[in-house]
Amino acid sequence: MTTIALDHLAGREAAALLVGGRLEDLLIDSHTPRPGTIYRAIADRPVKGQGGMFLRSPDGSAFLRQVKGLAPGQSLLVQVTGHAEPGKAFPVTARVLFKSRYAIVTPDAPGLNISRAIKDEKERLRLHEIAHEEMGEGAMGLILRSACEGAADEAIAEDIRAMRDLAQVVLADADGRSPEKLVEGDGPHGLAWRDWPEPGELVEVAGSFATLGVLDALDALRGPEVRLSGGAVAYVEPTRALVAVDVNTGTDTSPAAGLKANLALARELPRQLRLRGLGGQIALDLAPMPKKDRRVFEDALRAAFRRDEIETVLAGWTPLGNYELQRKRARAPLAEVLA
Structure with missing residues (x-):
């Protein structure tokens, strides 16, 4: 049986995925910017020989690879892609995504796409109709994730609308002379809902990590x-x-x-x-x-x-x-x- 436990460790939000009682995945919040966070950042200084540039953000220095046509002082939207080593700038990309459980809105990649993991043609046709109805002929793209298979029409449509509307708000706020955090990345509880499979059991009681053996597994790790x-x-x-x-x-x-x-x-x-x-x-x-x-x-x-x-x-x-x-x-x- 698959169990998802939502708890806290040392005051930090945490989520654990257990399959048959064995810990398979673990998410713990950290003090660094969360992956998925979107900033309006300001180009600071290029890195010669690496094709990258350091950027100023409200949470410290960020690093953007493969920069072309970006001048110091210019503002741009970037999204955190991972965690940095101590003392280093955190990595970002200029290709921002708006990702939820069912939908990923892609402002820089137009087109309606459905996960290849969904093979049934009737299901793909159903999902395409939902996607087309919600996105229309807009310039932004959409990817429907594998979790859409078998999900209710309205749940999928609501997810698409939420990500589409968020993208429109953020893109409208892209210009500015000062760095600003526009979207906070999902924490462990949000990521568990967004990316992990539907659990047979969801445990949201404080102290569940102790009763389910997660703390023992952490000691071993x-x-x-x-x-x-x-x-x-x-x-x-x-x-x-x-x-x-x-x-x-x-x-x-x-x-x-x-x-x-x-x-x-x-x-x-x-x-x-x-x-x-x-x-x-x-x-x-x-x-x-x-x-x-x-x-x-x-x-x-x-x-x-x-x-x-x-x-x-x-x-x-x-x-x-x-x-x-x-x-x-x-x-x-x-x-x-x-x-």
Whole structure:
């Protein structure tokens, strides 16, 4: 059974997703600007050689990549895309989106689109009719998300109207000479409603994290050790430069022990990175296995990350036999949030 628990940790809003009693996802509010927050920012200074620019916002310095035709002092709308490392500017994009459970309004990308996950043609036709009725022939685009499948017409239409109207208000306030926060990004409770599946049980009672075992899971996540199936063990240790993951076979001394341990790590790694809020460069020091088994490991890793929503690039093997990944810093590290 799927359970969503809405609670607080150290006074911060938090949400937990449990499947069969096992913690699968965790969201905790942090002191940094929330992803999804929209600002009217002011261009400050370009970064030579990187094609980016630092911007001034009411919450500190932001960094925008791939800048063209933007001059210092110019105002523009930007949206926070992730969390920054301590002491660094937070990342933003100029392609703002207005996202809810059913609808995503895209001011810079016109057209009506429906999630590819919805295959039924009758359902797609129903959703297209709702989208066309609510958006009309306007210049803004719309994406209907997979959660729309089977949802009531009015619920979808109401979501579209809310995002459309919000987009119109924000776009009308884009010009100005001073930086300003125009939209606050969703907190953990809002994100749980927006992005997680419909739960079999929704628990909103204070202290639910303790009764459901979430606090026990958090205690385990504070340490580097990760117990894997078959007796293998991994250690996930963030450093200033990267996240190091070491895999050991444990007590298994069979010829296939290395491959089994590495496959167990592949299946568990997305969950561990998600719960720990880790991103950036990730290096896997895998258990010894023959080179002929690398393809099997790669296939297992690719399948595991295909089900994970946070953007992750599987970079490949290093000359020393380690495997590298690059993951978007979509969340604040758990160690920082709980410090």
